[in-house]
Amino acid sequence: MAAGAPEQILYLNKPHIGTDRLQAVVKNLRSLIVSNGGTVRFRARVTGLALAGGEVRGVMVNGSERIDARVVLLATGHSARDTYAMLMEHGVALHQKPFSVGVRIEHPQQFIDAAQYGSQAGHPRLGPADYKLAYHAPGGRSAYTFCMCPGGQVIAAASEAGGVVTNGMSSYLRDGSSANSALLVGVTPDDYGSDHPLAGIDWQRRWERLAFTAGGGGYRAPVQLLGDFLTGRVSRGFGQVMPSYRPGTAFADLDGCLPPYVTATIREAIPFFDARVQGFAMPEALLTGVETRSSSPVRIDRDGQLVASVRGLYPVGEGAGYAGGIMSSAVDGIKAAEQVAIRYRPF
Numbered sequence: 206m207a208a209g210a211p212e213q214i215l216y217l218n219k220p221h222i223g224t225d226r227l228q229a230v231v232k233n234l235r236s237l238i239v240s241n242g243g244t245v246r247f248r249a250r251v252t253g254l255a256l257a258g259g260e261v262r263g264v265m266v267n268g269s270e271r272i273d274a275r276v277v278l279l280a281t282g283h284s285a286r287d288t289y290a291m292l293m294e295h296g297v298a299l300h301q302k303p304f305s306v307g308v309r310i311e312h313p314q315q316f317i318d319a320a321q322y323g324s325q326a327g328h329p330r331l332g333p334a335d336y337k338l339a340y341h342a343p344g345g346r347s348a349y350t351f352c353m354c355p356g357g358q359v360i361a362a363a364s365e366a367g368g369v370v371t372n373g374m375s376s377y378l379r380d381g382s383s384a385n386s387a388l389l390v391g392v393t394p395d396d397y398g399s400d401h402p403l404a405g406i407d408w409q410r411r412w413e414r415l416a417f418t419a420g421g422g423g424y425r426a427p428v429q430l431l432g433d434f435l436t437g438r439v440s441r442g443f444g445q446v447m448p449s450y451r452p453g454t455a456f457a458d459l460d461g462c463l464p465p466y467v468t469a470t471i472r473e474a475i476p477f478f479d480a481r482v483q484g485f486a487m488p489e490a491l492l493t494g495v496e497t498r499s500s501s502p503v504r505i506d507r508d509g510q511l512v513a514s515v516r517g518l519y520p521v522g523e524g525a526g527y528a529g530g531i532m533s534s535a536v537d538g539i540k541a542a543e544q545v546a547i548r549y550r551p552f
């Protein structure tokens with residue numbers, strides 16, 4: 206809150222800041238770090254580790270600069286594919302881990318309000334409604350909604366050239382006309398087709414590139430109306446929901462950009478979700494693909510004190526593979542800082 210977040214984050218069970226307010230919050234947090242003696246470096250990519258005798262001695266930055274350090278907290282996020290490869294080259298132990306893939310689904314927000322609030326929909330004190338749904342298929346797969354953004358926007362979240370990745374966000378007021386949510390199916394290392402620790406990344410990349418091609422290039426995302434997805438047709442026009450994804454979309458067959466067991470589980474889940482949020486299966490709801498960065502497909506091994514197989518290296522946050530989302534990543538960072546303080550305290 207001291208950094209500019211609304212007071213309600215202290216008591217709401219689903220605290221919300223909003224992308225518009227978050228921009229100032231992040232700047233304020235950075236100022237706080239600097240005022241406490243920290244340094245923030247832009248355009249400084251960690252490209253290697255300096256190691257000696259199985260211990261970390263520092264990091265290499267932008268290929269040539271060395272920063273000496275006995276302790277390195279590595280918090281590079283779940284999309285730092287180059288960093289995972291670099292760690293492997295240095296012999297840091299990594300493993301595959303499960304994550305989830307799927308699509309974003311958009312409905313009119315008014316429609317979700319009516320389904321959830323009934324006759325009270327539109328009451329100014331209620332705010333835009335949300336939902337959270339899960340379906341466990343008899344075959345063992347599970348589908349669920351994730352990162353539901355009331356009054357939000359589907360956004361482009363690729364981190365590599367030639368791939369399309371979706372995500373979602375809302376402004377503080379959540380006053381957009383559409384509600385969106387990730388609609389995901391869990392996948393496991395058995396799906397990746399290789400024992401290589403980074404096979405999950407290659408697998409992830411494959412669907413992102415197929416989505417790029419299906420979108421016709423230019424980072425347009427493939428879209429399909431839910432009714433057409435369920436009956437296996439490429440859509441020809443939008444209905445009640447216009448896509449919020451930028452820079453643009455193209456009608457495509459989403460079965461061509463996702464594994465068949467993922468699209469099959471989504472199809473199975475839709476009627477189940479429809480029974481819980483009445484009308485969830487409305488044919489004009491819009492699916493945008495592909496959502497592949499739900500969490501990391503890689504886990505960096507850590508011992509009970511959160512140290513990697515290289516002493517002095519503390520992989521933390523979502524990229525370490527033990528956290529998902531802002532809160533658990535932040536708490537993971539605090540736990541690692543505590544471990545560092547215990548081990549390296551000067552007395």
Ligand SMILES: Cc1cc2nc3c(=O)[nH]c(=O)nc-3n(C[C@H](O)[C@H](O)[C@H](O)COP(=O)(O)OP(=O)(O)OC[C@H]3O[C@@H](n4cnc5c(N)ncnc54)[C@H](O)[C@@H]3O)c2cc1C
Pocket residue numbers: 249250251252280281282283285288352360362372373374521522523524529530531532534535
């Ligand atoms: C659009 C969007 C919306 C989201 N909304 C929510 C939400 O509402 N609630 C929620 O809980 N979570 C949300 N998430 C997920 C959330 O952002 C992550 O879980 C969280 O940011 C993970 O924190 P982290 O510090 O581990 O990694 P990150 O926040 O990903 O930070 C990693 C940082 O490391 C930097 N980096 C990577 N490699 C290197 C390198 N080699 N050298 C130097 N720096 C490097 C990156 O540039 C980045 O700044 C959202 C994610 C996205 C993309």
